[in-house]
Amino acid sequence: MSKSLEADVKKICKACGNDRTRMMDIVRSVQEQCGCVSGEAMDLIAREVSCHRVEVESVVSFYAFLSTRPKGKVVIRLCDDVIDEMKGSDQVAAALKTELGIDFGETTADGAITLEHTPCIGMCDQAPAAMVNDEVVTYLSGDAARSMVRSLREHMDPKKLVGRFGDGNNGHDLVRSMVHNNIRQSGEVVLAPLAEGAALKNALAMSPAEVIRDVKTARLRGRGGAGFPTGMKWEFTRNAPGTQRYVLCNADEGEPGTFKDRVILTERPDVLIEGMTIAGYAIGSDTGVLYLRAEYAYLRSFLEQALHDRRNKGLLGKDICGKKGFNFDIRIQMGAGAYICGEETSLISSVEGLRGDPKNRPPFPAQKGLHQCPTTVNNVETFCCVSRILEKGPGWFAQMGSKGSPGTKVLSISGDCHRPGVYEVPFGIKLSDVLKLCGAEDAAAVQVGGPSGTMVSPAEFGRTICYDDLATGGSVMVFGPKRNLLKVVRKFLEFFIEESCGYCTPCRVGNVLLLERLNRILDGRGEPSDLPYLERLGQTIKTAARCGLGQTSPNPVLTTLKSFRSAYESLVKEAPDGLQPSFDIGAALGDAKTITGRESVHF
Amino acid sequence: MSETITFTIDGKEVSAQPGQTIMQAADAAGIYIPRLCAFEGLVPHGSCRVCTVMVNGRAQAACTQPVADGIVVENDTEKLLAIRRDIIEMLFVEGNHYCMFCEKSGNCELQALAYRFGIAAPKYPYLFPKREIDATHPDIFIDRNRCVLCGRCVRASRDVDGKGVFEFVGRGPQKRVAVNAEANLADTDLKTSDKAVEVCPVGAILRKRVGYAVPVGRRRYDHKPIGSDIEQAASKK
Numbered sequence: 001m002s003k004s005l006e007a008d009v010k011k012i013c014k015a016c017g018n019d020r021t022r023m024m025d026i027v028r029s030v031q032e033q034c035g036c037v038s039g040e041a042m043d044l045i046a047r048e049v050s051c052h053r054v055e056v057e058s059v060v061s062f063y064a065f066l067s068t069r070p071k072g073k074v075v076i077r078l079c080d081d082v083i084d085e086m087k088g089s090d091q092v093a094a095a096l097k098t099e100l101g102i103d104f105g106e107t108t109a110d111g112a113i114t115l116e117h118t119p120c121i122g123m124c125d126q127a128p129a130a131m132v133n134d135e136v137v138t139y140l141s142g143d144a145a146r147s148m149v150r151s152l153r154e155h156m157d158p159k160k161l162v163g164r165f166g167d168g169n170n171g172h173d174l175v176r177s178m179v180h181n182n183i184r185q186s187g188e189v190v191l192a193p194l195a196e197g198a199a200l201k202n203a204l205a206m207s208p209a210e211v212i213r214d215v216k217t218a219r220l221r222g223r224g225g226a227g228f229p230t231g232m233k234w235e236f237t238r239n240a241p242g243t244q245r246y247v248l249c250n251a252d253e254g255e256p257g258t259f260k261d262r263v264i265l266t267e268r269p270d271v272l273i274e275g276m277t278i279a280g281y282a283i284g285s286d287t288g289v290l291y292l293r294a295e296y297a298y299l300r301s302f303l304e305q306a307l308h309d310r311r312n313k314g315l316l317g318k319d320i321c322g323k324k325g326f327n328f329d330i331r332i333q334m335g336a337g338a339y340i341c342g343e344e345t346s347l348i349s350s351v352e353g354l355r356g357d358p359k360n361r362p363p364f365p366a367q368k369g370l371h372q373c374p375t376t377v378n379n380v381e382t383f384c385c386v387s388r389i390l391e392k393g394p395g396w397f398a399q400m401g402s403k404g405s406p407g408t409k410v411l412s413i414s415g416d417c418h419r420p421g422v423y424e425v426p427f428g429i430k431l432s433d434v435l436k437l438c439g440a441e442d443a444a445a446v447q448v449g450g451p452s453g454t455m456v457s458p459a460e461f462g463r464t465i466c467y468d469d470l471a472t473g474g475s476v477m478v479f480g481p482k483r484n485l486l487k488v489v490r491k492f493l494e495f496f497i498e499e500s501c502g503y504c505t506p507c508r509v510g511n512v513l514l515l516e517r518l519n520r521i522l523d524g525r526g527e528p529s530d531l532p533y534l535e536r537l538g539q540t541i542k543t544a545a546r547c548g549l550g551q552t553s554p555n556p557v558l559t560t561l562k563s564f565r566s567a568y569e570s571l572v573k574e575a576p577d578g579l580q581p582s583f584d585i586g587a588a589l590g591d592a593k594t595i596t597g598r599e600s601v602h603f
Numbered sequence: 604m605s606e607t608i609t610f611t612i613d614g615k616e617v618s619a620q621p622g623q624t625i626m627q628a629a630d631a632a633g634i635y636i637p638r639l640c641a642f643e644g645l646v647p648h649g650s651c652r653v654c655t656v657m658v659n660g661r662a663q664a665a666c667t668q669p670v671a672d673g674i675v676v677e678n679d680t681e682k683l684l685a686i687r688r689d690i691i692e693m694l695f696v697e698g699n700h701y702c703m704f705c706e707k708s709g710n711c712e713l714q715a716l717a718y719r720f721g722i723a724a725p726k727y728p729y730l731f732p733k734r735e736i737d738a739t740h741p742d743i744f745i746d747r748n749r750c751v752l753c754g755r756c757v758r759a760s761r762d763v764d765g766k767g768v769f770e771f772v773g774r775g776p777q778k779r780v781a782v783n784a785e786a787n788l789a790d791t792d793l794k795t796s797d798k799a800v801e802v803c804p805v806g807a808i809l810r811k812r813v814g815y816a817v818p819v820g821r822r823r824y825d826h827k828p829i830g831s832d833i834e835q836a837a838s839k840k
Contacts, residue, residue: 039785052767054783061772061781338774355771360649360667502752502771502778504650509693512776513727533726540689543662544652 002040008033009041013048020049021371023059023353027066028336036070062355062501064118064337065294072107072114074152077131078140081120081256082491083414083477088141089128093117095142099149113152119339119495120256121295124414124477125182125421132158134297136179138166169266174302181263182421185437187408189397190264190384191424194271197315199390203278204323208238211282215386218394219406223381224250224342225449225473226548227405230386233376236366238283240374245285247276247328248370248377250347252293254339255450256495257475260410261380263422265292265299268384269306273330275383277316278390280328283376288330291347294337303332339499343547344377345369346501357501358547379473381410402428405466409474413438416480431470432461440478445485445564450475451492452552455485457563485560485567490518492556500549507550510541514557525584526572535561610674612656619670626654626665629678633837635830636678637687637716639694640753641666642802646762648754651694653687653716684720691716692725699731699748700805706814707806709822713751714805715829737782739789742811743800750780750807760799768793780807 012029016022026045030037037045037060046053060066078084078093093104100108100115107114123129126138130145135158137148148161165171166180186192203211216231237245249272253261264272276288292300307330310316320326338356340346345359348370369375378386385407389397398406405427411434414420418439425434435443446456448465449472456463456470463469479488493515502508517534520526538554538561545551561568579585589600608619612634619628624647629636639651649667656665657677665678677683694713702708734747752771757780760768768791772781784790793799795810803809819825 052770052783054767054770054772054781057781058770058772062774340774355774360647360664362669497775500775502773502775504652505690505693505697505752506652508752508776508778509697509730510689512730513693513696516728536685537689540686544655544686544690546649546652546664 005034005038005040006044009044010048013045018049019353020051021353023049023056024333024336024350026353027056027060028334031066035073036067038068038070042068058355059353062338063294063335066336070107070111072112073156074112074133074158075114075116075131077116077118077121078104079119079121079123079127079129079131080117081124081127081495082488083120083124083257084127084129085491086415086483087127091142092128092130092140092145095145096149099146112156113149118295118337119498120254120258122253122259122262122293123179124257124259124412126180127414131295132161135159135161136177136295136298137161138178138180169302172302174305175266175299177298179262179266179298181266183263183267184413184419184421185423185425187410187424187426189388189400189408189424190271190381190410191268191422192388194268194274194387194391196270196313197274197321199387200274200277200315201321203281203390204321204326208282208284211278211390212238214394215282215389218385218389218397220382220385220389220397221405221467222379223385223409223473224379225255225452225471227467227471230378230382233366233378234279234283236364237369237374237376240367242374244287244371244373245283246370246373246375247279247283247285247288247330248344248347248351248375249276249288249290249330249380249383250342250344250377251296251380252291252335252342252347253296253380254293254342254499255452255473255475256492257412257414257447257450257477258473259412259414260422260474262296262299264380264384264410265296265303269303270310271384271387272380273306273310273316275378275386276330277320277328278386279376279378279383281320281326283374285376286327286329288328289351289370290330290332291335291341291351292332293335293341297334300332300334307332338501339495340501340547340549343549345547347377348375355501357503358549360546381474401426402464402466402468404468409465409472411465411472411476412474413440413476413478415478416440416443416483417478425465427466428464430461431456431463431465434465434476435461435478438476438478440480442480443478444481444483445479447475447477447479447488448472450477451495451556452549453555453559455489455556455559455563460563485564486518486522486571489556489560490515490522493518493553496549496553500553504544504546504550506541506544507546507553510537510545511553513537514541514554518557521568521571524571526568527580528569528572528574530572531561531565531568608670608672610670610672610676612676613679621670623670624666625656625658625663625668625670625676628670629665629676630833633834634678635833636665637719637830638666639712639716639751639804640755642755642759642804644763645755645758645802648758651690651751651753653690655683655686655690657683688720688722691720692722692727694751695722695725696727696729697732698750699729699734701748705749705806706809707749709819709825710817711806711824712804712829715824718824719828719830732776734779737786737788739787740791740793741789742795743788743793743808744811745780745782745788745808746806747779748807749805751805752778752780753804755802755804756780756799756808759802760793760797763798766792766797766799768797768799
């Protein structure tokens with residue numbers, strides 16, 4: 001056992017109080033310091049925090065950014081989501097491979113650079129993009145990728161890859177990133193500036209019950225996509241038995257095509273933190289956790305500073321705003337590359353230092369959440385709405401938007417449009433108007449709500465963005481007339497297979513089977529009976545899967561079968577000779593041909 | 604005295620105690636809800652989804668869903684039977700199940716479920732995964748080809764044996780059961796007397812040298828379908 005590894009691991013574990021529930025921080029630190037979490041390191045961690053080694057392995061093997069085998073000093077993770085592909089990530093990938101002399105999943109012989117793919121990193125409006133360790137590089141091209149590798153070879157410092165900073169706080173000393181906000185339209189709720197503490201002071205002048213009443217009167221619903229009434233969630237949490245309560249902020253924005261939380265975190269961290277603090281007051285909690293996706297690690301120091309500043313101003317910490325006995329503080333919990341952790345119970349598992357498996361419900365987090373204590377989990381944007389409701393009043397908020405969906409929604413728009421970026425729009429806006437805003441009048445299809453949402457055809461562009469029609473956590477992906485929608489569907493399915501936690505059968509196996517049949521159709525071997533097969537399989541997954549990921553994972557197939565059925569029908573055919581077209585006789589005889597060294601005389 | 608809860612399963616009135624799951628109440632009432640990952644005495648897992656029922660029109664796992672007064676549970680409906688059949692077939696194609704020479708044949712719950720559902724061959728294509736076998740332990744072996752990821756061994760070892768020999772690693776289709784050692788089962792403290800060895804519903808964890816001690820024809824499900832014990836216990840009452 002190497003002495004230095006032992007010392008490193010011991011030190012890391014000790015810094016985390018040898019606390020098993022801090023496993024995410026421990027394994028992330030070990031990975032960062034030692035290049036991987038090796039078997040030896042797992043043994044050591046298990047010893048230090050008094051758990052079984054296989055429990056550590058269970059966590060490490062779950063998260064995409066953690067590894068049991070050594071990686072290069074620099075890891076390049078090229079985003080391979082569908083929008084990046086549309087914007088030319090294939091050329092970037094080819095350039096990276098040639099320049100590095102390795103394939104994806106490999107490390108250069110000198111152990112310097114590892115090349116990987118990663119799903120959506122929240123940069124679709126500036127695609128193709130990649131992560132180089134924690135740095136984000138955007139607007140890539142083949143040439144840019146080549147020169148990036150050359151300069152990396154010289155200095156091995158990802159920070160030096162950032163040439164010109166992006167707009168707004170992307171140029172802040174603690175961010176220094178080339179990421180752009182691309183705020184195309186600000187609204188009055190989320191992206192407007194807030195006088196520091198204004199909402200919080202109003203809240204503290206009321207009783208917690210009154211704060212909850214205001215949030216209910218505003219009819220605020222969760223902005224992550226599911227749309228659960230926030231006030232009700234808070235009330236359940238407040239009324240649940242227990243002494244310790246938690247406020248969790250879901251900043252694990254992983255739905256492909258969504259990047260609005262990244263912009264809110266960059267430009268309006270105070271509005272978010274204030275909202276969390278108000279939640280703490282309302283539900284009776286002294287501890288908040290901001291769960292930040294690993295892809296946004298470049299924002300971490302900046303956010304830490306925002307928290308620190310508020311502590312100094314008495315807006316966080318003890319006796320907040322002079323209110324005796326109201327103590328509340330927030331810590332940042334980093335994720336490690338797992339879409340499923342955006343599901344609230346998975347997020348809780350992750351904060352507890354476990355695999356990001358969703359939990360069985362009931363009990364719901366409001367009753368038994370983090371460490372079995374009453375917990376409210378809300379989206380970044382939801383907390384921002386809370387701040388504004390407390391600043392301007394529930395009536396002001398409720399008169400915006402549509403009847404069932406008051407307020408505004410921040411959309412992340414990308415794909416085949418002239419003005420990709422972030423738009424704060426009132427709920428109830430027609431999709432056609434959204435498309436006009438972003439310059440996508442010739443759209444042939446729009447995916448609203450990310451892969452788990454709905455593929456909308458031009459005939460339905462009159463539909464509206466709201467909870468009762470097209471619900472979305474913010475993702476709007478536009479596809480022009482030249483795009484092959486079934487290939488988009490394939491991409492989405494591959495994403496769900498990659499990101500499934502594997503806990504329940506329908507999601508773990510069903511999506512693999514959906515993809516198998518879709519590939520058959522795309523290969524020209526599909527039969528008309530494959531369409532009802534896909535529908536039934538999709539329905540089984542939708543009904544029987546355990547969590548939101550599984551229940552929505554067949555949506556790409558199901559919604560396109562409904563709105564774009566002709567795209568499937570044009571590819572499937574009844575076999576004229578009565579043989580199943582899905583059966584490839586050539587492939588089946590392949591091995592025999594090799595062994596006998598001759599062609600089949602029959603086929 | 605705690606109050607009694609009443610609700611219906613397929614129209615039949617069932618009574619239950621607060622805190623019971625729908626599955627527990629159904630068992631007591633002699634109504635069989637098919638299941639695979641559930642095992643009496645272990646914490647419910649809710650992973651296989653074979654026990655999916657409709658509760659007031661919403662799909663729920665009967666093994667984890669608590670009873671509540673007045674709920675309307677559907678169990679034996681065409682729709683649910685179709686879903687369960689799909690799930691069982693998924694489990695067959697996901698692994699490599701060689702019933703014809705598996706020593707668990709006749710005692711295997713997955714096989715027994717397939718018989719009960721009348722599944723002769725799955726409608727899905729076999730995925731033929733490459734899975735690891737671990738025969739390092741002197742008395743026990745693991746054949747992951749037959750593993751259905753039900754987590755019984757994980758729960759039994761952790762909660763009953765107090766050992767934590769097994770745990771899930773990886774995610775999605777790569778998810779598998781790992782052992783608490785660098786690689787080999789031989790390096791764990793697993794004993795043949797452990798609950799974890801006994802609870803495997805399929806032939807993934809087996810004791811060595813006892814494989815065919817009970818001949819085919821005299822095995823658990825050779826004459827009566829799985830679930831009939833639950834149904835019969837009620838009819839005797």
